[in-house]
Amino acid sequence: MRKYRIIVWALVALATIVSCNRSADISENARETITVRNLGADIPAYVYGNTASKAFIIIVHGGPGGNGLEYRGYYSKELEKDYAVVYTDQRGQGSAHGHYGKEDVTIDNMVSDLEVLFRALKDRYGADASLFMMGHSWGGTLGSAYMIKDDLQYLLKGWIEVDGAHDIPMLNRAAIGMYISYAKKEIAAGKNTDRWQEILDFASAVDTTKEIPDSTGGRINQYGHEAEGLLDEVVRSELSSGDAAGLFRQNMLTSTISGSFTSGQLNAEVESTSLTDQLYKIEIPSLFLWGRHDFVVPPRLGAAGYQEVSSTHKKLVYFEKSGHSPMDNEPEKFIQEVQSFVEAYK
Amino acid sequence: MYRILVVWLCCAIPMISSAQRAFTKPDFASASYYGDLLIFSGFKLSAGWELSSKTKARKRSGKSVVKSTFLVPSLVNFGIREGQKNWQLGTDLERIRVHSKGRAYRLLQAGLYGNWTFNSGPTYVYDGTDVNAYYGTSRFYLVPDFAFGFGRKFGSLSRPIDLAAKFHAYGKMPYNSFFALPGFAVELRLKYAL
Numbered sequence: 001m002r003k004y005r006i007i008v009w010a011l012v013a014l015a016t017i018v019s020c021n022r023s024a025d026i027s028e029n030a031r032e033t034i035t036v037r038n039l040g041a042d043i044p045a046y047v048y049g050n051t052a053s054k055a056f057i058i059i060v061h062g063g064p065g066g067n068g069l070e071y072r073g074y075y076s077k078e079l080e081k082d083y084a085v086v087y088t089d090q091r092g093q094g095s096a097h098g099h100y101g102k103e104d105v106t107i108d109n110m111v112s113d114l115e116v117l118f119r120a121l122k123d124r125y126g127a128d129a130s131l132f133m134m135g136h137s138w139g140g141t142l143g144s145a146y147m148i149k150d151d152l153q154y155l156l157k158g159w160i161e162v163d164g165a166h167d168i169p170m171l172n173r174a175a176i177g178m179y180i181s182y183a184k185k186e187i188a189a190g191k192n193t194d195r196w197q198e199i200l201d202f203a204s205a206v207d208t209t210k211e212i213p214d215s216t217g218g219r220i221n222q223y224g225h226e227a228e229g230l231l232d233e234v235v236r237s238e239l240s241s242g243d244a245a246g247l248f249r250q251n252m253l254t255s256t257i258s259g260s261f262t263s264g265q266l267n268a269e270v271e272s273t274s275l276t277d278q279l280y281k282i283e284i285p286s287l288f289l290w291g292r293h294d295f296v297v298p299p300r301l302g303a304a305g306y307q308e309v310s311s312t313h314k315k316l317v318y319f320e321k322s323g324h325s326p327m328d329n330e331p332e333k334f335i336q337e338v339q340s341f342v343e344a345y346k
Numbered sequence: 347m348y349r350i351l352v353v354w355l356c357c358a359i360p361m362i363s364s365a366q367r368a369f370t371k372p373d374f375a376s377a378s379y380y381g382d383l384l385i386f387s388g389f390k391l392s393a394g395w396e397l398s399s400k401t402k403a404r405k406r407s408g409k410s411v412v413k414s415t416f417l418v419p420s421l422v423n424f425g426i427r428e429g430q431k432n433w434q435l436g437t438d439l440e441r442i443r444v445h446s447k448g449r450a451y452r453l454l455q456a457g458l459y460g461n462w463t464f465n466s467g468p469t470y471v472y473d474g475t476d477v478n479a480y481y482g483t484s485r486f487y488l489v490p491d492f493a494f495g496f497g498r499k500f501g502s503l504s505r506p507i508d509l510a511a512k513f514h515a516y517g518k519m520p521y522n523s524f525f526a527l528p529g530f531a532v533e534l535r536l537k538y539a540l
Contacts, residue, residue, distance in 0.1 A: 022468065022481060033428060033466035035483070041522070042465055042485060046428065092522045095429050097463060098485060102523045119477045120470035250429050251385050254527060261524045 040100030045088035049080025062137030065259030067094030092262030130346040140164010174298035179203035224295035228323035240328035279308035291322030376537040388424025
């Protein structure tokens, strides 16, 4: 019996020691996970890199249906050397879990989730932490919705929109225009003529003077990825070959199933989201990074965003050899632009 | 919560051994690897009580087949390297079909578990003015689980051990805004007859 008592006390002591380790990992090579509990959802955020810098880049992933850690690649690992990079999942996506109804899957609730995340980061790493939100694609939709709501933008030092879809009706019309123009040029040059002809036929049949239905919006998105792959102008950087180890950091089956359900529930709201006329509310420094050959979220949206925001400090950068993901197509230039922005406003 | 449970279990193990004398002991105890071999992994501890057993003789071959049903309560722990950790407690009904002259068997099982999914790191909750950090927070899910598998007995007849591979399909429910999240797992079980 005495032997058991010793074992039990040793285990209690061990558990106490382990449970005391609750302080934030402030270092140049931090790696920790925090979770945000909000409106029925538990949402993980993975913090990597230089938390000692007190500058945090929060990546708002694309989709809907993506996940935070799929954005961890060459460009972000380079940024992790100088800043902390936060890869957050979103409500109903990635490893986010919880109990709530379909009516709770809204952009408004996701904005609220982001607000709690930003407050949590300031609580954990200090009120002096400089936060920069970087939204890509659908993350740009969500990021824009966050930026225009109340005074939430002032929790941040800067906003980076990367090929962000802040206006889906505008996106669909611009994409149709791009398909027609690129298809004619590529067919004339004799490149991938069959594929471009199919895209041209599809685009020509869409009436952009009327509201574009959700189903057509879905096909515009599909053709966007395909068209980018057909272009010689878009480079594929060897540096951005992906992070194989990242595949094992979370359950991809869970992420895929969960994301597809959530994406389906959000679809109607996303397809009608048009925030361009409210971007004037944005006053904090803003950086727009856009692939010149992005059919998924055409560069016209970047120009509109840049023009509409009221920020005194704003910049629009086109990546001439990029499509929808300039961080993968031209990572070195991408890193340089993000670094310059964060250094200027942190 | 997570650590409290671990400490509680550590305290309970010595107690179980003394309490065992007062109860009818199980027919077997087992320890398993539980996971998908790639992303999440953990262990499963079980004990099994035989509920029924039938022996049927085959007319043609003359061999007999034993079909047994066991009640198998289990404790499961598994997690993702940098993600959530899970504790699961529940019971399976396990049907084993074994040739009396052979050592190989196949099995089918169905069970119901309570799952506590523990968040990684601190969980932050905003009350409208402040965010507060909580540790060891979890959410509860119901997990119906189905499995099939194959096993083989080793060791002596009086003290046999056996190894089995089981393939699980389960649902975690209710999950997010939808009914159930499906999942799959492999179990590699080492069973010891008591």
